[in-house]
Amino acid sequence: MGWLGPEEWQAVALSLRVSLVATLVSLPLGVFVAHALARWRFPGHALLNGLVHLPLILPPVVTGYLLLLTFGAQGPMGRVLEALGMSIAFRWTGAALAAGIMAFPLMVRAIRLSIEAVDPRLEEAAATLGAPRARVFATVTLPLILPGVLAGAVLAFAKAMGEFGATITFVSNIPGQTQTLPSAVYAFLQVPGREDSAIRLVLVSVAIAMAALVLSELLARRMARRVAGG
Amino acid sequence: MSLEVALRHRLAGLALDVAFDAPAGVTSLFGRSGAGKTTVINAVAGLFRPDHARIVAGGEVLADSDAGIWLPPHRRRVGYVFQEGRLFPHLDVRRNLDYGRRASGAPQDAAGFDRVVGMLGIGGLLDRRPARLSGGEKQRVAIGRALLMQPRLLLLDEPLAALDEPRKAEILPFLERIRDEASVPILHVSHSAAEVARLATTVVMIDAGRVIASGPASVVLSDPSLAPTGVRAVGAVLSARVVAHHDDGLSEIDAGGVPLMLPRVAQAPGTALRIRIAAHDVILSREVPVGLSALNTLAGTIEAIHTGEGPGAIVSVATPAGHLLARLTRRSVTRLGLAPGQRCHAILKSVAIAPEDVGTGPA
Numbered sequence: 001m002g003w004l005g006p007e008e009w010q011a012v013a014l015s016l017r018v019s020l021v022a023t024l025v026s027l028p029l030g031v032f033v034a035h036a037l038a039r040w041r042f043p044g045h046a047l048l049n050g051l052v053h054l055p056l057i058l059p060p061v062v063t064g065y066l067l068l069l070t071f072g073a074q075g076p077m078g079r080v081l082e083a084l085g086m087s088i089a090f091r092w093t094g095a096a097l098a099a100g101i102m103a104f105p106l107m108v109r110a111i112r113l114s115i116e117a118v119d120p121r122l123e124e125a126a127a128t129l130g131a132p133r134a135r136v137f138a139t140v141t142l143p144l145i146l147p148g149v150l151a152g153a154v155l156a157f158a159k160a161m162g163e164f165g166a167t168i169t170f171v172s173n174i175p176g177q178t179q180t181l182p183s184a185v186y187a188f189l190q191v192p193g194r195e196d197s198a199i200r201l202v203l204v205s206v207a208i209a210m211a212a213l214v215l216s217e218l219l220a221r222r223m224a225r226r227v228a229g230g
Numbered sequence: 231m232s233l234e235v236a237l238r239h240r241l242a243g244l245a246l247d248v249a250f251d252a253p254a255g256v257t258s259l260f261g262r263s264g265a266g267k268t269t270v271i272n273a274v275a276g277l278f279r280p281d282h283a284r285i286v287a288g289g290e291v292l293a294d295s296d297a298g299i300w301l302p303p304h305r306r307r308v309g310y311v312f313q314e315g316r317l318f319p320h321l322d323v324r325r326n327l328d329y330g331r332r333a334s335g336a337p338q339d340a341a342g343f344d345r346v347v348g349m350l351g352i353g354g355l356l357d358r359r360p361a362r363l364s365g366g367e368k369q370r371v372a373i374g375r376a377l378l379m380q381p382r383l384l385l386l387d388e389p390l391a392a393l394d395e396p397r398k399a400e401i402l403p404f405l406e407r408i409r410d411e412a413s414v415p416i417l418h419v420s421h422s423a424a425e426v427a428r429l430a431t432t433v434v435m436i437d438a439g440r441v442i443a444s445g446p447a448s449v450v451l452s453d454p455s456l457a458p459t460g461v462r463a464v465g466a467v468l469s470a471r472v473v474a475h476h477d478d479g480l481s482e483i484d485a486g487g488v489p490l491m492l493p494r495v496a497q498a499p500g501t502a503l504r505i506r507i508a509a510h511d512v513i514l515s516r517e518v519p520v521g522l523s524a525l526n527t528l529a530g531t532i533e534a535i536h537t538g539e540g541p542g543a544i545v546s547v548a549t550p551a552g553h554l555l556a557r558l559t560r561r562s563v564t565r566l567g568l569a570p571g572q573r574c575h576a577i578l579k580s581v582a583i584a585p586e587d588v589g590t591g592p593a
Contacts (some may be wrong), residue, residue, distance in 0.1 A: 124277050125316040127303040129379050136304075139329075143320045221592035 004204070008197055010176055011184035012204055018092055018180055022100035023107075023153055030104060030156070031149060034111035039120070055166075056105040064169025067098055071170070084206035094171040095178050099160035107156035114148020115125070115141065147224050151216045158212035162205065181205055233257070233287050233383060233415060237273055239280035246270070246280065247440040256409045256416040258447070260423075266439040267419040271385050274417060275310050276303035287383050304333070309376030309414070311341045313388045315368040317360035323371050324356040330379025333579065343378065349411070350404055370404060377412065384408070386418040390425055399586050402428055410591045427451060427467045427506035428589040443510045451554035454536035454544040459527035464544060465508040468552045469592055472501045474514030480525075480580060485551035491525040491580045495588050504589045509544060509557035511582035516566055526578040532570050541580060547576050 004012065031094040036042075037049055055063050071078045072089050081087050118141055126136040140150075164182035171178040173187055181201055188198040236249040241319070246266045250257075262569075272278035279300060285293040287308070291566040292301050299310055309330075317326050327343070346355050350370045369389060376384055386514060389405070390398045402425070409416060409429060420426050426433060430447040435456060443456050450456060452466035470485040472495060480493045483503060497503060519527060530549035537543040543563045545556045554576050568574070 119316075121312070121314075121316055122318060124303070124313060125310065125331070126318070126329065128277070128306070128308060128310040128332055129375065130276050130304050131329075131333035132302075132304050132309065136332060139333075140318060 001086075004200060005197060007175060008122055008184065008201055011179050011201065012179050014092060014176070014179065015181035016097075018096045019098055019157050022096040022103060022160045023157045025096070026100040026104055026107065026156065027149070027153055030107040030152065031111055031142075031145075034108045034115055034152075035141075037108070038112045038115040052108050053105045055102050060163070060165025061104065061169050063102065064098060064166035067094075067101070067166065067170040071097065088171075090171050090174065090178060092171075092178060095167050095180055098170045099163040099180075100156075102163045102166050103156035103159040106159050107152040110152030110155055111145065111148050114151075115146040115151040117148075119143045143227075147220045150219045154212050154216035154219065158209050158216075161208055161212075233274070234285070235270065235274060235415060236282075236284045237270060237280045237494055238282040239269070239273075241266075241269070241439075243555060244269075244439045247544065248434075248436060248439065248441050250434045250441055250444050252415060252417055252434075253432060254413075254415050256405075256418050256424040256429045257432040257434060258418045258420055258430035259434050259436055260420060260426045260430070261436035263421050267421075267436055268387055271310075271387050271417060271419050272382030274383070275308050275385055276306050277302060282571045288584075290382070306381070307334075307381055308383045308385060309379050310385045311369075311372050311376045311387065311389050313391050314371040315360070315392075317363075317368055317371055319360050321359075322356065323352065323358050323360070323363070326371060327356075327375050327378050329375060329426065333485070336380070346364040346374050346377050349407060353375055356391070364397070365393050366400045369393065369397075369401055373401075373404065373408070377408065377410070377414070381502060384414050384416045386416060388419055390422070391420075395586070398425075400525075402589065404587070405429055406558075406590050409412070423451075423464060424506060424586065427465060427587070428504070431492055442461070447550060452555055454534050454546040454555060464510075464555055464557060465506045466546075466553050466555045468505045468507060468554075470503045470505055470551070471495050472499045472503060474499055486549075488549065488551040490528075492583050492588065493581060493585070495585070502592050503588060504586040504591055506589075507554055507578065507583070507584065509586070511578060512547075512554055512556035513577040514547070514556050514558060514562075514566070515577060516572070517575070519575055519577055522577060523579075524577045525580045528576045528578070530554070530574060530576055532568055532572045532574055533571055535568060537563070547574060549576060549578070 053206045069075050071094065073082065078087065078089060088097060122140055123136050131139065148212060167185050169182055173179050173183045177202060179187065185198050185201045188194040232254065233252040237246060239246040244266055246269055248270055259270060261267055261328060269278060273280050273283055282295045283293040291299055292306050293299055318329065350373060352370050352374060355363060355367055355371065363371065373385065390401055393401065406429065413414055418429055433447045433450040434444040435442045435450060443450050443453065448467050468485050470483040473482040473484050475481050475494060479494050480491045483490050483492055526549055528549040530547040533546045534550050535545050537560055541559050543558050543560045545558060545568060547554045547556060
């Protein structure tokens with residue numbers, strides 16, 4: 001990429017990788033949690049709902065610090081991962097974890113809305129036709145909520161691309177390791193004479209965010225048409 | 231194959247306590263909206279779990295609270311045709327029809343599939359999505375989908391309630407064919423007396439969560455004490471056979487040896503019919519009527535007179551053709567001096583019998 005310098009390109013590529021992994025790994029969990037929140041009544045429902053939404057409300061720096069306490073080298077989970085040789089502190093995988101957690105509420109909200117829009121009486125009909133729960137989900141619920149799942153995934157991806165506070169607190173700002181696009185913009189703004197690099201990354205950032213929003217909208221409309229059987 | 235149901239449940243505002251046996255054929259749960267009919271059928275399907283239940287279908291226990299048995303819906307093999315069809319919007323008609331077979335992992339049965347598709351006349355719709363079907367077409371597909379899962383029992387919950395009159399007339403003959411041709415027993419829920427009269431072999435009347443009467447359709451439907459006097463739709467059901475079609479547009483039928491004239495029916499001579507005679511279309515006379523335009527007169531004996539709060543009365547008359555109900559005013563009953571045991575003549579205008587009151591099959 002001639003237009004972007006090597007450092008800038010490195011940040012963009014890292015952010016794309018971090019966001020893609022964060023989105024894909026959290027998607028199955030997001031569908032499961034959204035389904036549980038939308039369809040099941042169980043003790044702890046409100047607690048789960050609160051936990052999922054917490055990253056949306058907490059200052060990102062607090063989320064990042066909590067991650068550091070838990071997954072850092074001295075944290076309980078950090079020691080377990082260290083022993084397994086899978087330490088994520090100050091690695092790109094840690095950035096993916098932070099991005100995934102910060103994007104999770106948006107993903108779950110979009111998917112939950114689409115599950116709530118599915119008529120549960122269709123699921124009942126499938127059950128009377130001999131389909132066990134898992135099959136009902138795979139053959140009726142999932143196809144009907146696909147637009148919401150895709151919209152949720154795209155939205156989560158865009159949010160992950162923009163994650164800054166929790167990431168820089170948890171995994172710092174190491175070029176080539178944990179310096180994502182927003183961290184790089186921040187770093188360039190600290191160095192006199194690098195404003196042009198920062199501006200270029202800002203433009204990339206705006207373009208990716210816009211593309212994600214338009215794509216999510218298009219997918220949702222297209223799938224809604226398909227599902228309605230037009 | 232029969233069905234045995236006993237349920238108890240306390241709902242807000244309704245204490246449900248019903249028990250009935252459903253022999254082969256169509257058993258109609260008949261009663262007002264809110265009487266608990268759909269709750270019963272949902273319990274049979276396994277979609278609603280009452281406080282206490284014992285449900286046995288064809289010897290297999292689907293639910294028995296005392297023994298701690300409650301089969302989930304997908305293990306009951308009970309076909310359910312819902313009021314609103316509930317077709318899967320993302321699947322075309324063929325895949326909707328095939329859903330039950332795939333879910334149970336049964337091998338493909340092209341002949342069985344074609345037979346059901348042919349019987350319901352939905353062969354031309356197989357590649358369409360439900361959004362592009364009419365209300366009547368949707369309901370026929372829903373019936374086909376339930377039949378093709380090879381159910382041990384078919385549940386019909388107000389299958390015609392969401393349809394307009396022409397669509398109802400379109401679906402009823404298919405339901406009659408299923409009753410008469412498929413060996414699967416049917417549990418049917420309806421608040422429409424006309425629909426019950428067309429379809430039911432056995433009627434279970436439910437009111438406020440309780441069974442108030444049950445038995446063969448011809449008996450229950452002609453019992454004046456069960457006929458709500460304020461309801462216009464009351465009527466008895468007669469068994470008959472088509473004798474001939476006449477040139478003047480009438481069809482001659484034979485009901486228990488009595489010849490009756492009806493507006494032309496579609497069925498061929500020899501076909502068994504069940505005809506619903508609405509109580510408000512029957513006039514009673516104590517003398518042999520003379521100089522009347524009405525073509526059908528049946529001599530009979532008054533069995534019972536039921537009067538309610540309003541000005542109306544329901545009189546049941548035993549005739550050689552079967553039991554008839556006549557809806558009169560209480561004033562007429564008094565003026566004619568009608569009483570049980572008296573001979574009388576029931577007069578019936580041919581044109582009063584509407585095509586939708588004429589069904590096929592034995593009453």
